[in-house]
Structures are given as C-alpha cells and as structure tokens.
Amino acid sequence: MKVREAIHSATPALQSSDPVEEALGLLMEHHVRHLPVVGDDGRLVGVIAETRLMDAEGPDASIESLLIGRPVSVPPDAHIFDAARAMVEHDLSTVPVADSEGQYLGLLRRHDIFDQFAQMLSTRQQGAILALEVDARDYALSKLIHVIEQNEAKVLAVASELPENSTDDIRVTLKLNVKDTARVRHVLEHHDYHVVAAFGEEDGELEELVDEFVRYLEV
Template identity: 65%
Template sequence: MKVRNAIHGDTPALNVTDTVGEALGALMEHHLRHLPVVDDSNRLIGIMSEEALMTADSHTTPIDGLVARQPIAVHPNDHVFDAARTMVRHGLSTVPVADAEEQYVGLIRRHDIFDTFARMLSTQASGAILALEVDPRDYALAKLVHLIEQNDAKVLAVASETPGQTNAQKHRVTLKLNVTDTTRLRHVLEHNGYEVVASFGDDDDELAERVEAFMHYLEV
C-alpha cells in the first residue's frame, strides 16, 4: 500500500508563526508527541517535538526558533513500509508526507501504520496464527506455502524476521491461515523441520498454554 492511501487528513500541521502554547495544545488535542511544521507557502520546514516545546521560556514564544529544521518526510508514492522505517529510525510518533518540491501533503500517525499493517496481515479474517522458527538455510517461502496447501489450508498473510533483525539465531515466520484447527498441520510442519513456537486461535483445550507461549515468543 502506498503512503498516500494511509494519510491522516484530520490532523493539521503547525505553522512557524504558532506559539509554544498553541503547539502544545495541538499535540495534546491529537494525542501526539510530534507534528510537522510548515511555512506560509505550505512548504515543510521540519518537525516540532513535545520535548523541544517544554524547553521554551514562555508559552507565547513562536515555535520558529525551536523547530528541528530537518524536513524528514516520505513521498506520497512511497510504500507504508518506508514510512514505518522512517518513524522507527527517527523515533517519531508521526511522519510528514511531502512531494518532490517539499510541499506538505499530510502526515501518517503510528496508529495509521498499525491499522494498515493489520489489514495487510488479514487480522480481521477468521483463522489461526502460527509462529514458526526454522534454520535460515532451510527456509523457503514457496516450500512452506506448498506444504501448508497440501494439508487443506491456505496462507492469508505472512510476516518474517531474519536472524539479522533479532537476537534469535533462526528465521522467524508468522502465518495467518484460513483454518482454525491446525492440530494436524502443526505435526506436519514439525516433521518437516519447522519449530512451531506458538499457535493462536485453535479450537482445542491447549489455547491458554499456546497464548502464553506466544507472548513469551514476542518478548524474546
């Protein structure tokens, strides 16, 4: 999904002529820690943080001298993954969206990215979630999907983490399936070298234990 489809249109940017008090009020109103700052021609100037505002001597001080003049932004045609990466890299609660001429288009909030990822991962669809770990040399997505489909199930969404992204030594894969009973499928996956770390959404009596295991898996 492109950034332009995830822009939050109800949160206005700050203007360089706004005061500290006005900027703090906007942050509180929208429950954010960062807001883009534009000039009178709607050009993106930078990002105003709550932390910087709290250092001001007076609430009547214009934010022009406090704003971090680093026009960090993503383009409307970028993928939402780019927005998420930018947000994490710079520790932001919002990411400005600007065109090639640095004209401000809008912003994406952390919640917007979360909602987009939730839709991409088919979280609203009925079905179980399996969390797997496998040695990197044995991981092939096509092979994994084929194995699942051979057992009368389909993969609705997949997310993966390589060992370089985490402290784990194995490749981590989270699958959203179109079935709720994965008892047989788990045995098949284990037999083929996949370690089923957690399973959520099944219809048997082991659900509580697997939810606890899944939470532990996420904390590792």
C-alpha cells in the same frame, strides 16, 4: 500500499509562526507527541516534538525559533514500509508526507501505519496465527506454503524476520484460514519447522489481541 493512500487529514500541521502554547494544545488534542510544521508557502519546514516545546522559554515563543535540522518526511508514492522505517528510525509518533518540492501533503500516525499492517496481515479475517522458526539454510517460502496447503489450509499472509546472526533461525509468522491448526502443526514439525506459538484458535482471541494493541497505540 502507497503512503498517499494512508494519509490522515484530520490532524493538522502547525504554522511556523504558531506559539508554543497553541502547539502543545494541538498535541494534547490529537494525542500525538510530534507534529509537522509548515511555512506560509505550505512547504514543510520541520517536525516539532512535545519535549522540545516543553523546553521553550515561554508559552508565547514561536515554534520557528525551536526548529533544528532538516525535516523528516516520506514521499507520497513511497511504500507504507518506508513510512514505518522513518518513524522508527527517528522515534516519531507522526511522520509528514511531502512531495519532491517539499510541499506538505499530510501526515501518518503510528495508528494509521499499524492499521495498514493489520490489513496486510489479514488480522481481521477468521483463522489462526502460527509462529515458526526454521534454519535459514532450509527456508523456502514456496515449500512452506506447499506443505500447509496440502493439508486443507490456506495461507492468508506471511511475515518473516531475518536472523541477526548467521547461526540464528529465521522467524516466520503465518496467518491461516483455519482455526484448528493441530494437523498443520504436526506436519510442519515433521518437515523440521519448529512451531513456537499458535494464536487465535479460541474464539475472539486474535481479535482481542489486535484491539488491545490498538488501544496501546492510542495512549
């Protein structure tokens, strides 16, 4: 999934000449804490934060006078993971998209990125989620999928977290196409995969978890 496919066009950028009062109004209207700022030529000149605006000398001060540093952005052909990394590294609620010339193309919100992740992980598909831990020395994705699919289940999506220390286990999250995972869990444990949690085996449980998290992102 490329960034250009997830650009959100309904949330506008600010003009560098806009006053602080107008900028704060747009932040409140669109429920974000950061907005990109563009110049008269349409180039990205910065990203302004709500906290920075609140420190301005007055409501009529121009945004341009508050900008510091180089603007954070991601290119349109980057993967959605790159946008997520930039957002986390810089603690942003929105991240601008700009081309190699600095021309502003749009932005991504946290909600947009989460929605893409949710689609990639098949969260809306019927089925359960298993969380596993496995020794890094024994981890092989092909073997794991083979074990599962030999027991009348299909793997719809996989996500893994690498260990921070060499002695830690790899954490693996699996989305399956079945709700009853009792047999799969038993077989996985037999193959030394430690199943630490199972979600979505009750009707509506997984969808409720996703919806709750989406509501949290929109606060």
